[in-house]
Amino acid sequence: MKTHKLFFLLSLVIIVSPVLSPPLVEPQGEEKRRRMDSLPFLEYNETFAKEVEDLFLKVASFDIRVREKYGEESKRKLIEMGARAVPPLLDMYLETDVARRRVSLFQIIKGIGEEALPYLWYYMDNSENPKAVSRLAYLLGEIPSKESLPYLVSKLKEKERYREALGSIAYALGRIGDRRATPYLVELAKDEDVFVRKSAVVALGRLKDPEGIPVLIHSLEDDYHIVRYPASISLKEIGPETIDPLLDYLESDAPSIAKGYAIEVLGSIGAVEKDKVSKTLLELLHSEDPWLRAFSAEAIADLCVISAKKRLVSIMEKEKHPFAKQQLVEALEKLENCEKQ
Secondary structure, eight states, rough: EEEEEEEOOOOOOOOOOOTTTSSSSOOOOOHHHHHHSSOOOOEEEEHHHHHHHHHHHHOOOOOOHHHHIIIIIHHHHHHHHHHGGGHHHHHTTTTOOHHHHHHHHHHHHHHHHHGHHHHHHOOOOOOHHHHHHHHHHHHHSSSOOOHHHHHHHHHHTTTTTTGGGGGHHHHHHHTOOOOGGHHHHHTTTOSSSSHHHHHHHHHHHHHGGGGGGGHHHHHHOSSOHHHHHHHHHHHHEEEEEEEGHHHHHHHHHOHHHHHHHHHHHHHHHGGGGGGHHHHHHHTTTTSSOOHHHHHHHHHHHHOOOOHHHHHHHEEEEEOOHHHHHHHHHHHHHHHHHHHHH
8 A cells, every 4th residue: 555645844945135024934943843843744545545536526527417416515525624635636636637627626725725725835845847836826825825925936036937837926926915025026017928917917906015006007008908907907906106106107108008097097096186186187188199188088077077077068079089079078977977966
């Protein structure tokens, strides 16, 4: 009978950065020994592995009748096994190419929760397979814990080696929500891969760290909508601290599409500095760029700048660009609703 032995082995990873305080340092010395002692020595034999496998295959069966009859009960049993089930599940299914099995694995590990974390850290620390690292990172995001940060960040030291995992690492860093991750996410937001950039700008919005504002504003100029739009959402998530940087950005020679996103963000969050924001937006109503005129009219209406109504009417009567004219009409309708409230 084959016996598999797994024990919790933490290897030292020290991330030194002047931006981070405190630094991301894995436990060491007495603390490391305490953590190792707190995790019971775990071994599983073929009988236990077969029990886990049988239950899992009912959860992830391709036969809908099997799933309907046994799936939920089998999932419950695996979750109730707790941390004990994690090593055999990861050994058997972490690198599966079968989507149903991968999703089922994620659901079960997430259901087990924080008990699973030491084993996810162990596999993350020791895996050299980018696919496995990507999936482990995703799972660490599904069970967010600040203690997972060093294991995630350690893989960023070999960025090209673990390129396939970068998007999942960014996702996990955002879900964990610790602002010590901001510098790493800022770098990922500049990555050559569009999907990594997207994951990074979304994560920066979750952290709500003003340190992420410059790269998020720069991301409004990205070639891809799937980066530009979430960057604008993340700026809204950060809130009023983005107002002054965005107003400065509107003074630059940035592309009109990027300025359009900036204006839309100001229309969403600018109420706290309504006079300052509306002054800039009113000036943009006279821009030579019809798109900026259109976006500014919409933002003015979103802020309920009722005093701008007469100016909007005057500009609308002279407007020749169809989109800008339509936005001016809609803005006036919104302002009328503002007056009624």
